[in-house]
Amino acid sequence: MMDVLQQLAYQLTYHREDPILLNSAFFFYYFVVFLFCYLAVSGSKQGRVWVFSLFSLYFFYKACGWYVGLVILSAVVDFILSNRIYREPRLSRKKLLLGISVVANLGMLFFFKYTNFFIGIVNDLHLGHLTPLQIFLPIGISFYTFENLSYTIDVYRGEIAPVKEFMDYVFFLSFFPKLMMGPIVRAADFIPQIAKPYKLTAEDVGKGMYLILTGLFKKMVISDFINQNFVQYIFDDPSKHVGLECLLGVYGYALIIYCDFSGYSDIALGIARWTGFKIPPNFDSPYQSTNITEFWRRWHISLSSWLRDYLYIPLGGNRKGKVRQYINLALTMLIGGFWHGASWNFIFWGGLHGAALALDKLRITFLKKRQYVFKGFSAGFWKVVGILITFHFVCFCWIFFKASTFADAWTLIHQIIYDFQPNVMGTLYEGYKPVFWVMGMAFVLHFLPRSSENWLAKRFEKMPVPASVVVMVVFLWFIIQVKSTQPMMPIYLQF
Template identity: 40%
Template sequence: MSFISFSFVGLYFFALLARWGGPLVFRRSHGGGTGLRVLSLLVLSWVFYAWHVPWYILLILVSTGVDYLAARGIHSTPVAHTGRRKAILTISLLTNLGLLGYFKYADFLVSAVNETAGTGLTVPEILLPIGISFYTFQSMSYTIDVYRGRIAAEQSFLRVACYIAFFPQLVAGPIVRATELLYQFGRKRHFHLHVFMAGGYLVLRGLFLKMVVADNLGIIIDQHWAQASQTGQGPLALAMLVFFACQLFCDFAGYVDIARGIAYQLGFRLPLNFNAPYIATTFSGFWGRWHITLSQWMRDYLYIPLGGNRKGRGRAFLNLMLVMLISGLWHGANWNFVAWGGVLGLALGLERLLSIGKAPRGWMGTLTWFLVVQLTWIFSMGLFRAAGIEEGWAVTHNALQGLMTLPMSRLDYIGTDGMIVLGWWFTLPVWLLHVRSLLSERWGWGDPSTYERSFVAGAMLAVLLVLYNSSQPFIYFQF
């Protein structure tokens, strides 16, 4: 089920009713516990998931069942029995990775084998279960954390199931650790209007970013992308990459805003997943602002276990490259995503090797490296958006040429196509949002006040109701 649907409005109404109906009517708080409210939240979460393809609910049930039992098995096994504990963890990881591997990567792997070995194996046509990359990572983190002793195994199946299937963040994150969410299902809650309104503000901002910015930009990009891959279309290709960088940000950050806002309104707190990534001045800073929960997951469950930076600079570089390549593959089962991860991994690795991120720099140095970081990201968008490496490279190459000739060009072409002009207008909220974050971080403006939020909310709602577009599905649903 998509947030941008009337089915979801109905489901959300029931969720609010189940969460707050009792306390508001009877004027008392309630403990979540393993009671009716957690059960109702779980049922609604499963309905939310099954809405897409009903039988895919079995996948989430398998993940949940295996991880619940595995966590309890690990917890009840004495620490000295390392082998047994490892075996249980391995079963859990293999189950999750097996499901992910089959449903997401089987066709990619078969195609790759066919291409390299010249075999004629039938490529399976599998409809990707939405959000499988997100909830399997979340589910695995729970078992690993129990194994590492960071969290005790949860006794209640309902709470574990609710943690894995919690509908606001089920299909496109943020990827929440058990330590951050599981305990919240048992907390007592009081209804506070200001918290509810803060959640509403996030939902509105998310809808605005998705339906006004991302979806309108999406239409313009769809109409011009093929043209941008043709020779001599430098300025157009550059505009497309900038537009797509904005579309991707608004699509994903918009989803997460809605998810966090809904969770807030239901009495839960989800972690921040985006923090103005387009003001990052280093690559490592960028990954601390873009899809933060995935970056942290990769660091804690992959990079550090691989040795992290504890085994020398060369090994750290290799680890980083491996993590970024896997991160690319996580985004999509295609070579262009692997290449995308590779390019960004190389950039991040070089920054670390040369210690550029940590060295003190004047404003000139900061500005220069900021431009390198942001332009690398923008050019990498060619690989992210394209159907394959060749197309991605063609657009990126054109955009690079466009950038090189920019000082000599009067940008006439960009100015003469009405749609491109419109596209630049639609990127405006992205710049405003980032400038506001910059003012908060660097010039001590602080967080937006209630009045500022009220004013902005009124404007966003007006633009949303007049300029919305809802023709494009969430990009991260396919991951």
């Protein structure tokens, strides 16, 4: 009996080496209990808010321990400041209160995420000999910090009115499906839904199940399998692999990061639909993009739109001339890269994308001035060329995003350029046949037209409840059979 209680206590408490994940076995039991409690109070707005908030805070505790206090603290600070901003008639005081919110949120983010990065710079420049601090990066801090900032900024701009009940704001900020890895949800999109009566339609059930199942498939079948059985070997030491193997590893990583992150986002969107909330999609088949501007409209949509609305446009956007526009693009993407992590690799990655966006604006301006219009076969040909160029540029940037150091990134690029060895393709295929088949399947699925996805989602919506249960059980059994023995931490969990 004691062993059972000890095991139960272990499962219910936080352990850094075993955080709760949306694809973990513990989450299944957690979600069943949550759903039972949520449905029991579904007729009461306050009941839904309290049940969801408490379960969300416990979820965050299971993800990063007592750092759950940061979510509560930031909720308290921004709830008070937003209401003060809204009531304050004087513009100067509004700006002061907004400044306090920005400093408080960014200060917390910078302390936990960037302190040791700047200590390293000080030491490298021989400006001092500082000892790095033992700081644990709280999971999800980048996401809920940006949500806090957008909320107070929108209140300051007069675009939304602040919530009057503190628990409503806690609910918005801690909403567990998106807490750890996004999407970055705007208060204007989410908060009005809190007061709406809970009503689950056939469309919600079917669409939610479709999103959850496809998300699990992306994450656990495609991403984890390719990573564990091929890509991680390449990036651990690129010098041990020929150029062709390295190039295929980069293609594999492009699939991994997309399926990992979009899979998690899809699960979050699906759970939200089941609980009566609609969250905007975070991905839109980004590798179908014909240029880098389109890519950033399709990739991590919630972040790119946040950077546009709260950084690029306030910097001046395209309103102050072409040169200033290019500078604004570069600064926005550099900061976007830095948001991903305290590393020169991420800053360089952001810089590459900023430069590419500026060049793309030049290309668009050039074509408009000369009134180039591609039609017929020419339009189709240049669309394919655009997709190939954009995809390979994005893959080139992923090298710096994934590699542990600049040295590893340049070693991998060196292998591709100077030691390609295409003659080893047959040997590689025999050694990694299942991986290459999964990669091929993933690319085919990614490039299917939107109509095929809509058709499949509609089939789920039209299923009777018993059939839906059977499909869910069979799919989960399949996932258990093919999933990796060692659970893979989501990539964006580190951000």
